[in-house]
Each structure stands twice: as structure tokens, then as C-alpha cells.
Amino acid sequence: MNTFNNRQPQLSRRRFVQGLAIGGAAASLGLLRARSATAAELSANQLRPLTGTTFDLTIGQSPVNFTGRARSATTINGGIPGPLLRWKQGETVTLKVRNTLPVPTSIHWHGILLPTDMDGVPGLSFPGISPGETFVYRFPVKQSGTYWYHHSGLQEQTGLYGPLVIEPAAGERHNVDREHVIMLNDWTDEDPMDLFGTLKKQSDFYNFAEPTAPEFLHDIRTQGLDKALSKRRMWNQMRMSPADLADVSGYTYTFLMNGNAPAANWTGLFERGERVRLRFINGSSMSFFDVRIPGLKLTVVAADGQDVEPVTVDEFRIAVAETFDVIVEPKDDRAYTVFAASMDRTGYARGTLAPRAGMQAEVPEMDPRVRLAMVDMMGAMGMNAGHEGHDMSGMQHGDNKAGMQGMSMNHSAAPVHHARTEYGPGVDMRVDMPRDTIDDPGIGLRDNGRRVLTYADLHTIGGPLDAREPGREIELHLTGNMNRYMWSFDGQKFAQAQPLHFRYGEHLRVTLVNDTMMTHPIHLHGMWSELESPDGSFQVRKHTISVQPAQRVSYRVKVDAKGRWAYHCHLLYHMEAGMFREVVVS
Numbered sequence: 407m408n409t410f411n412n413r414q415p416q417l418s419r420r421r422f423v424q425g426l427a428i429g430g431a432a433a434s435l436g437l438l439r440a441r442s443a444t445a446a447e448l449s450a451n452q453l454r455p456l457t458g459t460t461f462d463l464t465i466g467q468s469p470v471n472f473t474g475r476a477r478s479a480t481t482i483n484g485g486i487p488g489p490l491l492r493w494k495q496g497e498t499v500t501l502k503v504r505n506t507l508p509v510p511t512s513i514h515w516h517g518i519l520l521p522t523d524m525d526g527v528p529g530l531s532f533p534g535i536s537p538g539e540t541f542v543y544r545f546p547v548k549q550s551g552t553y554w555y556h557h558s559g560l561q562e563q564t565g566l567y568g569p570l571v572i573e574p575a576a577g578e579r580h581n582v583d584r585e586h587v588i589m590l591n592d593w594t595d596e597d598p599m600d601l602f603g604t605l606k607k608q609s610d611f612y613n614f615a616e617p618t619a620p621e622f623l624h625d626i627r628t629q630g631l632d633k634a635l636s637k638r639r640m641w642n643q644m645r646m647s648p649a650d651l652a653d654v655s656g657y658t659y660t661f662l663m664n665g666n667a668p669a670a671n672w673t674g675l676f677e678r679g680e681r682v683r684l685r686f687i688n689g690s691s692m693s694f695f696d697v698r699i700p701g702l703k704l705t706v707v708a709a710d711g712q713d714v715e716p717v718t719v720d721e722f723r724i725a726v727a728e729t730f731d732v733i734v735e736p737k738d739d740r741a742y743t744v745f746a747a748s749m750d751r752t753g754y755a756r757g758t759l760a761p762r763a764g765m766q767a768e769v770p771e772m773d774p775r776v777r778l779a780m781v782d783m784m785g786a787m788g789m790n791a792g793h794e795g796h797d798m799s800g801m802q803h804g805d806n807k808a809g810m811q812g813m814s815m816n817h818s819a820a821p822v823h824h825a826r827t828e829y830g831p832g833v834d835m836r837v838d839m840p841r842d843t844i845d846d847p848g849i850g851l852r853d854n855g856r857r858v859l860t861y862a863d864l865h866t867i868g869g870p871l872d873a874r875e876p877g878r879e880i881e882l883h884l885t886g887n888m889n890r891y892m893w894s895f896d897g898q899k900f901a902q903a904q905p906l907h908f909r910y911g912e913h914l915r916v917t918l919v920n921d922t923m924m925t926h927p928i929h930l931h932g933m934w935s936e937l938e939s940p941d942g943s944f945q946v947r948k949h950t951i952s953v954q955p956a957q958r959v960s961y962r963v964k965v966d967a968k969g970r971w972a973y974h975c976h977l978l979y980h981m982e983a984g985m986f987r988e989v990v991v992s
């Protein structure tokens with residue numbers, strides 16, 4: 407095992423972050439010209455790789471300063487992110503995780519197929535790692551690709567995460583000249599418990615916009631569409647947009663690229679003409695990012711670690727917990743900005759690809775904030791409403807109409823079943839006609855003049871894991887009460903719900919209906935989720951499936967892993983609020 411002596415780099419790195427801290431905060435708001443990294447700094451702001459089969463990981467507290475304020479972070483081997491672990495498919499890895507915190511901790515290996523007692527979820531897989539204790543994870547590595555690891559609780563928000571890359575046993579499908587791992591995260595100076603408390607007390611605190619969408623639906627029901635729309639016009643004139651895009655925003659978050667605030671400008675090197683593989687990981691607690699590199703085409707070759715038919719785009723949205731591998735071919739001897747805007751446009755993570763250290767390119771303006779469209783609130787019904795030519799008020803300058811033209815109207819009329827448990831105080835809306843299409847890039851990306859990746863573009867090479875048609879279907883609704891910050895499946899939060907039972911050996915179809923106005927990245931532990939197209943054919947194998955507002959998606963699960971598994975929204979505070987179920991496979 408190559409142990410990485412991190413003492414020296416850590417010291418300089420800390421000084422580096424501190425020196426830039428105030429700039430970092432300002433630059434994340436686009437107020438300050440970023441400075442460029444020197445060669446010495448370049449080596450300091452890189453990920454720290456560890457290779458081999460045995461890994462010593464120490465979880466502790468380290469001082470950090472991303473914003474001008476000294477804070478204590480939860481770190482692995484002293485850094486944020488934790489070390490870049492490089493495994494090889496077919497080998498057995500041993501991970502000795504030592505807890506030097508005064509509280510219990512744990513690490514979950516995200517998207518990794520492993521025995522249930524190695525999955526690292528306290529209460530399901532094991533009791534957790536007590537203070538002073540070392541837990542030894544050991545399992546064979548069955549798969550390859552780009553993944554990550556993290557704490558499955560609030561310590562994730564304070565820094566307990568890191569990147570993970572597994573080399574395929576048969577070698578990489580694509581020859582490249584070099585690669586960079588690019589991990590995106592959201593940092594807050596606040597204590598995550600306080601942040602969660604703030605959300606529970608006032609769900610729109612970080613949002614700066616009225617959570618008007620549920621009220622809008624209510625208005626339509628009670629007053630009719632026209633009156634509801636004119637009321638909405640009034641809101642728009644008052645500049646109060648129904649922008650329920652993210653409930654935690656750049657107001658508290660500083661967005662990091664490989665542990666660097668925007669001004670620290672993480673830099674990855676290349677030589678002109680090289681093929682460069684970029685392994686993007688969204689390790690955020692709450693933030694979706696829209697990623698582009700002005701001047702370069704992005705050829706997406708893998709999603710969630712699994713190779714897909716290459717597809718070339720200008721931009722992609724990466725949900726919390728997703729990974730995308732892209733290949734770029736910079737032809738010019740110049741710098742390129744890696745730009746990852748948060749979905750709600752309250753800030754961005756930023757870095758640079760450059761032939762030499764110290765170069766930088768222009769940082770683009772963020773696209774304007776957009777409002778939720780009718781399709782986001784009413785699904786297929788909203789699509790119909792748009793086509794009937796209703797004036798959507800302030801939306802005509804947004805992305806609504808063009809987006810609907812870009813979407814197939816060929817949605818099926820399959821009925822939805824709202825569980826009895828959905829009729830309670832924990833649920834403030836139900837979508838009766840969800841949209842089934844998967845070719846919508848999502849709010850803020852529709853008709854932006856760029857070619858944006860959608861799930862419809864993703865086709866896993868080699869087809870599905872199980873050739874059988876699914877023999878059984880489970881329908882679950884993603885539910886919430888925005889104002890009370892309640893999040894659940896079928897109106898039942900984790901504490902109230904019985905575990906879901908999957909039968910070992912079965913091929914199952916899971917259908918998710920999003921009865922909320924937020925996008926939820928849904929993650930099943932232990933087994934793959936194989937997304938289907940609207941016509942029911944296999945589309946793409948993933949570990950995290952992002953479900954847009956008022957959307958219905960289906961995916962297949964080859965139930966081949968016995969035990970107790972976590973199944974949840976990967977937005978940290980939604981999971982904490984109860985959008986979580988235990989799955990029992992027996």
C-alpha cells in the first residue's frame with residue numbers, strides 16, 4: 407500500500423485555504439475576480455490518492471477555513487475530501503477505519519455491491535464505530551468505475567466523504583492520456599443540527615422565495631386556473647418567485663471542487679491534444695450541479711460507475727450522489743473553466759483545466775434563476791395546460807414553453823395509486839397525472855441553447871442484469887409537506903413505516919411517483935436500480951435515480967443480495983426528516 411504522508415501538504419493546504427477564504431466566499435457569489443494557483447499551491451489542492459488492498463482510514467476533527475471563519479470539520483486522514491481510494495475489480499479490500507471522534511461514526515461505500523454487514527449504515531448493517539474503536543471492513547470488489555464513500559448521517563455535511571475509483575479487471579474501455587477525479591461538495595459553517603432545526607422551523611429560510619406552489623395548486627382547485635394564474639402574475643410582479651428549487655442554498659453553502667472554494671481554483675493539468683477522462687462525483691449533502699466546461703464538448707462514457715454508449719453534450723446536471731465520467735479533448739494551449747453551478751443558481755463550484763499551473767479562463771455568468779414550470783407542479787396535466795395556450799404569466803421568459811415542446815407528449819395514462827397514508831398532514835400535494843417522460847433536462851436547463859444530457863440519452867452497454875420481465879411491481883410515492891419540512895415515502899416517515907420486503911431471487915419493478923415539487927435523488931443500497939424508458943424497455947443502470955417534480959419513473963431491481971438495506975432520498979435533510987425506508991431481502 408502506498409501510504410501518503412499528508413502532514414506537509416496538509417499544513418500548506420490549510421494555510422492556502424485560509425489565505426483565500428474571504429475571497430472564496432465572495433467569489434462564490436461571483437463578486438470577486440478569482441486568482442490563479444501557483445505551482446506549489448497546485449500540488450496542495452489536489453486529491454490524495456491511496457492504492458493497494460489494505461487502507462488505514464482515521465476519522466477525526468480538523469480545523470478548516472473556507473469562508474473566513476475557522477471551523478472544525480470531520481475529516482478522513484486529515485483532509486476534505488478524504489483520500490482518493492483506488493481499488494481493482496476482483497481484489498478483496500480491507501479498510502481499517504479508526505474513530506478518533508468523541509461520538510460514533512461510520513462509512514458507507516456508495517453504490518458498492520457488498521455483504522449487508524459491510525454496508526456501513528448504523529442500525530441496519532452494524533452498530534456503528536464507537537469512539538476509540540477501529541472497524542475493519544473487508545469485501546471482494548465485484549464492479550468497476552467511479553464511486554464515492556461517505557457518512558450516512560449529518561457528519562457527511564461536515565466533511566466525511568471521499569472519492570473512490572475502481573479499475574476494471576479487463577482494463578478500461580476507453581484509452582485516455584490522463585484522468586482527473588472531480589468531486590463536488592457543499593460546505594456550511596453552520597452546525598448541521600442547527601441547519602436542520604432552521605429548516606424544520608422555517609422551510610424556506612434559505613430559499614428567499616415564497617413556497618407558493620402547493621398554495622397555487624390549492625388555488626387552482628378552489629378558484630380555477632385563470633384566477634390562480636392571475637394571482638400568480640401578481641406574485642411575479644412582486645418579484646416573489648415560486649422557486650422551490652433547493653431548500654438549502656448558497657446563502658449558507660460554499661461550493662467546493664476537490665475541497666477548494668471557487669477562488670482557490672482547483673486545477674487539473676493536460677497537454678494540448680490529449681484525451682482526458684474526468685470522473686465527476688457529486689458528494690454534496692443537498693446540492694445539484696449543472697456542469698459545463700465552456701469551449702469543450704463533454705462525451706459522457708459512464709454513469710454511476712457503469713459504462714454507457716458514449717453521448718456528447720455541452721452540459722449535464724449531476725444529482726446528489728450521482729457520478730458521471732466524461733472524456734474531453736482540449737485542442738488548444740489554453741485554460742478552460744470547469745463550471746458547476748448549483749441548480750438554484752445561488753452559487754457555483756469552479757476549477758480549471760490548464761496546460762500549466764497558474765492559468766485560468768473566464769468564469770461564465772450563471773444562468774438566471776428560473777421558476778417552476780407547470781410540468782413541475784402538475785405533471786402531464788401541466789403539459790396539457792401549457793398546450794392549451796394559457797398565459798403562464800412570468801414564465802414565458804423562463805424555460806416553460808420551449809421545454810414542453812422538447813418533451814414527448816406521448817405519456818401513458820396509467821393511473822396512480824395514492825396510498826391511504828398519503829392523506830395526512832405530512833403531505834401537501836398529490837399528482838394525479840404524473841409525466842412519464844425522461845427526456846426533460848429539468849428546470850433551468852430547458853431550451854438554454856446548449857445540448858444538455860438527459861436520462862433518455864443514457865444507455866448502459868451490455869443491457870440489463872436480468873433478462874426476465876419483472877414479476878412484481880411496487881409503487882411508492884415521494885411525498886412531503888414543504889412548509890412543515892416533512893419528507894416521506896407514501897406519507898409515512900421512516901419511524902412510522904414497516905420495512906419493504908423484496909424476495910431474494912425475484913426481478914422487481916419499482917415505480918416512483920414524485921408528489922412534490924422538488925427533485926429527489928433516490929438511492930437503493932446493495933443492488934442496482936435499472937431505469938426503464940417510458941415504454942418499459944431497459945435504459946440505464948444506476949445506483950441513484952433522480953426523480954423530477956411531478957414525474958413518474960420505473961426501474962428494475964435484480965434482487966440478488968440478502969439482508970437489510972437502506973433505501974432513501976440522498977438529500978441529507980430529506981433523509982433525516984424521514985424520506986427513508988428499510989428494505990429487507992430474504
Ligand SMILES: [Cu+2]
Pocket residue numbers: 893925926927975976977980981985
Ligand atoms: Cu428528497
